[in-house]
Amino acid sequence: MTTAIGSEITFDDQSVPGGDESLPPGVSVYALAWRRLRRNWVALFFGGLFLVIVVMCLLAPVYSADIAHMNQTAGSPTSTITIGGKQTFVTSAVGVPIGPTWHLGQYFLGADELGRNLAVRLLYGGRNSLAVGGIAMVLTMFFGVLLGVMAGFFRGAADTIVTRVMDLIWAFPAILLGITLNITININGLGPFHHTTVVTTGIVVGFLFIPYVVRPIRAQVLTMRSREFVDAARQQGLGSVRIMLGEILPNLSSEILVFIPLIFANAIITEAALDYLGAGLQPPTPSWGSIIQEGLQQFPAAFHLVLIPGIMLVLTVMSVNIFGDGVRDALDPRAKVRT
């Protein structure tokens, strides 16, 4: 008996703490989150759908060159298509474009009022919409986290300035500010930009969302800066920059991860809204919002120009949102209690 207990508590010199075979291996927060996410079929399905949409849009040049044999600006109202031996114009005598033909090579989703191929423009438009969303998201996250961490960590004057400036941006209606900045860039240029492009629109949209990230990040950092691990780091003689990068930032990673899909989805919607109001990408550059706007000019005759890009837009944003919701549930330790 005593020997048994004794043998159990004898330390083996060669074993390192935690390396004992009989103990279960440590599991990181992210591995746990991934386990939870893997069981969430709805989130995975929509995550997959988003990937499919991205790949489809990336393949736009392949579709336009090899299947549709038209580029995004080609076509005229007098173009014709031949289906089943019957030749028809792509726009009617009064200028109403045809709807979907469902023939892959021939105006699969129909034409627009200039006789351009909607399917081709939809894919290229998707690239532009996704690119604006991506640029905006990267920009928002970078500056949002940077400003939020600095404001929360340094407090004092830095905090006051950042918070007040964010309040100022917040008080201005977001869409109105977006239109104003975009029109300014397009008419007169702002700094290095002289007309609206995918990049400038991405920057403008990204700018609009910075306050939405700064506020919660700052609040989080405020509670974190007086915690023991920050004190410990300071006692070790680490400087502010190293504490922020090495101690605080890793503790914010799940917050940041939750924000990424949220900002991306909202940036895509905002870009489409700017296009719809005529203050986004300029023609003939396609984007989902601008195709909808052009379609509404011919309301109600050419409703496929509204319906198809609209469905693409909603599907994309929805898949990002649902996947993001799944990620948030997976990262939240209380998720098990909640569902």
Add this chain to the structure above:
Amino acid sequence: MARFLARRLLLAGLMLVVISIATFLLFVVALPGGNPAPLIAGRLATPAEVHLISVRYGFDKPLWIQYIKTMANIFNGSAYSYNQGFNVLTEIKDGFPVTLSLALGAGFFWMLSSIALGTIAAVRSGKYQDRVLTVLAMVGVSMPPFFFGSLVIYFLGYKAGILPLQGYVSLVSNPAQWFWHLIGPWLTLSILFIGFYSRVLRSSILNAMSEDYVRTARAKGLSERRVLVKHILRLSLLPVISLFGLDMAQVIGGGAILTESVFGLHGVGYLAYEAVGNFDTVTLLEIVMLTALAVVLMSALIDIMYAVLDPRIRLT
């Protein structure tokens, strides 16, 4: 309370000044040379005419004098749009009933629906009702107003003929038509908020359910219904109310640009949108100030409501 209000109002005033300066500068930067005179004079004007207009409107004066003059005009109610020629205050007064009808009706609808749906989702959390509502909320959050509005107009208005296509009829002239014309806009504006609010309310109810005071309420034998309404909902509504106040302020201040333009409602939002397109600094300044004022007042109101609903909070 009085001190709280005084400090809030002082802060609001300061905020308004800063916002107006920022807007003013933004538009000066936007215009070629910072001078709207060429835009007013038109394409065929001679340089002499442009100069004459500059002098007449005071565009040749230093910026800060221009700013003060503009602001003085706005507060006198005598601000005229340079390029449109209308009195801005009259235009806003014309558009305000439209925007207010839209905002109040939609706000009532989205608040009621969110409370109902959020509560159902929380009470039935994990069951199929919750799952269905979660997916529906996600659809709502992902729905751009201009697209949803187009769907409503096309399917309910054009195809089915149930709703009017566009436009606004004033409440005073014909209440039934007013209601009829606003159903589409109310629905469109509400969809997004219902999706978001019901999610927020759901998680805030679920958090509240594990609080001690809820267990106490149950332990003293209150019915489940009474616990839910009097104890859980009362506190869980706080975050939703604060969202509601700010969103409402934005909509009243002309934030529902997309809904207003899809349904052809000539409200404050539509006016602001047109003003941006025309580089109409004066109109935009006045509308932005209105929004900011609404936001600041609403957030003060929210803080007061917080204190009423949650006895633990004191206003200082």
